[in-house]
Amino acid sequence: MQPRLARLVVSTLVTLGILIALEIGTSALLPALGWYESRLAFNVVIILFMAIKVSTPVLPWLILALQMVHAAFSVEGWALGTLAGVLISVSAAYLKEILQFSSALATMAIVQVFQVAWWLLTAAIICLKLGSFEKFGLLFGNALPATIVLSLLSPLLFALLDRVWAVENEVGRTGVRV
Amino acid sequence: MRRLITESSKIKIVNNLVVLVLAVYGLSQKRFDLEEMTLFQTLVVEVVAPVQKGITSGRDELDALVDNYLRIVNTSKENFHLKEKISRLERDLFQMEEIRRENFRLKQLMRYSEDIGHDQLLAQVVGWDSANQFKVLRLNRGEEDGVRLMSPVITHHGLVGYVYRLGPRYSDVLTILDPNNRVDALLERTRTHGIVEGVFNHLCTLKYVNRNEAIEVGDKLITAGVGGIYPKGVKVGMVTAIDRETAGMTLGVEITPSVDFHKLEEVLVLLPRPAATAATTPPTKGSL
Numbered sequence A: 001m002q003p004r005l006a007r008l009v010v011s012t013l014v015t016l017g018i019l020i021a022l023e024i025g026t027s028a029l030l031p032a033l034g035w036y037e038s039r040l041a042f043n044v045v046i047i048l049f050m051a052i053k054v055s056t057p058v059l060p061w062l063i064l065a066l067q068m069v070h071a072a073f074s075v076e077g078w079a080l081g082t083l084a085g086v087l088i089s090v091s092a093a094y095l096k097e098i099l100q101f102s103s104a105l106a107t108m109a110i111v112q113v114f115q116v117a118w119w120l121l122t123a124a125i126i127c128l129k130l131g132s133f134e135k136f137g138l139l140f141g142n143a144l145p146a147t148i149v150l151s152l153l154s155p156l157l158f159a160l161l162d163r164v165w166a167v168e169n170e171v172g173r174t175g176v177r178v
Numbered sequence B: 001m002r003r004l005i006t007e008s009s010k011i012k013i014v015n016n017l018v019v020l021v022l023a024v025y026g027l028s029q030k031r032f033d034l035e036e037m038t039l040f041q042t043l044v045v046e047v048v049a050p051v052q053k054g055i056t057s058g059r060d061e062l063d064a065l066v067d068n069y070l071r072i073v074n075t076s077k078e079n080f081h082l083k084e085k086i087s088r089l090e091r092d093l094f095q096m097e098e099i100r101r102e103n104f105r106l107k108q109l110m111r112y113s114e115d116i117g118h119d120q121l122l123a124q125v126v127g128w129d130s131a132n133q134f135k136v137l138r139l140n141r142g143e144e145d146g147v148r149l150m151s152p153v154i155t156h157h158g159l160v161g162y163v164y165r166l167g168p169r170y171s172d173v174l175t176i177l178d179p180n181n182r183v184d185a186l187l188e189r190t191r192t193h194g195i196v197e198g199v200f201n202h203l204c205t206l207k208y209v210n211r212n213e214a215i216e217v218g219d220k221l222i223t224a225g226v227g228g229i230y231p232k233g234v235k236v237g238m239v240t241a242i243d244r245e246t247a248g249m250t251l252g253v254e255i256t257p258s259v260d261f262h263k264l265e266e267v268l269v270l271l272p273r274p275a276a277t278a279a280t281t282p283p284t285k286g287s288l
Helices: A003-032 A042-053 A059-071 A079-098 A104-130 A136-164 B002-029 B039-057 B059-073 B080-116
Strands: B119-128 B136-139 B152-154 B159-166 B171-175 B182-187 B193-198 B204-207 B220-223 B235-243 B252-257 B266-271
Touching (some): A003 A042, A003 A059, A003 B039, A003 B119, A042 A059, A042 A079, A059 A079, A059 B002, A059 B039, A079 A104, A079 B002, A104 A136, B059 B080, B080 B119, B136 B159, B182 B235
Antiparallel strands (some): B119 B266, B136 B171, B152 B159, B182 B193, B193 B204, B204 B252, B220 B235, B235 B252
16 A cells, blocks of 8 residues: 555544544534534534645545545435535635635634535525525524534644644645645 | 646546536435435444433433532532532432433323324434434434334424434434424314424424414414324424414414423334334425
């Protein structure tokens, strides 16, 4: 196994492990602690990290793998998030050069913008699937409060994933090539 | 080098296109009202659901742990052991009180289940859906326990939903709070029919009620027994607001469900009797 491929496989498996732990946290631990109102979509933040910071030709397949695991925790399924994730990753690829993760605040702001784009996209896809945009505001608005919490947590999560994917800070601005 | 970069870009584009096509196909096949669990999903659920169950059932211990920590921070060394002893006793007492409450709840459920006229299975809520757009609960009972797809789920307070996705030992319930779940309901006082639909935030709406109907705030809703999923007469909720200013021929009616989904711990899954199984038909594919 080539060193690059080995790193890709190991990093992917560790990332899937982190996602499973976070999904258990948001689906069982937080409700057990009394947080019922909204769920923290950690899969979105992890996919955003991959889209912005990991540069590999197999990125769409990694997004698909993350969504397959997410589907075990949510009836949302794998297809909706995969579609949104790949579209967001394509747009992030064009913006990589101008995205500056110079501070925690910058990371939060970038993650918030991309999350809003994600939920606008998924709400629109669900409405298209349902054939009616009647619930667009409801679907989008329902996801917003959790995005703020996720943005606040994103510097920590990004720092963790930087280590998993061995992203150097300087290189991280333009994405690490795996 | 240039050739390599070009080839890499080509691979990226091809990968993006293939996964996009897969996702679009998957989405076109996706149903928001009923789904069969894939082998991969079954495997993941079988592995993670016991962890979810452990965390959910360990809530009392977790509460006690947090309480203990807060107490210990503010306690001097002199009375540390004494406080610990009191804390242990309190925890025991708390657990006994929890057992007493659970006993009370189960008795209520069992008493209710005797009246409902179906075979029932007691199940525990072990998890909640991790996406905001869906209001789904995970139960610690599955196909091996006799649960079937579209089995109605209730408590003694009222209707919870139906089994949407089924694994061997766990099942997911689409609650009435989810907009994808539609319940044919009947106003108990006026016998007016309508369709109850979830609107998130622990509320529902009653649709297709003629604006001439004399319904009032406080009117109770029960299942109409139409559609083959829910039995007739199960409490659904109560009318808490009526919007008579809406345009069109129907009223805007807000419903507060009878079940407090925040406090849901145990539920009853109504099992189909052999003769009733054949009569149950799934909803149409195009429905939300």
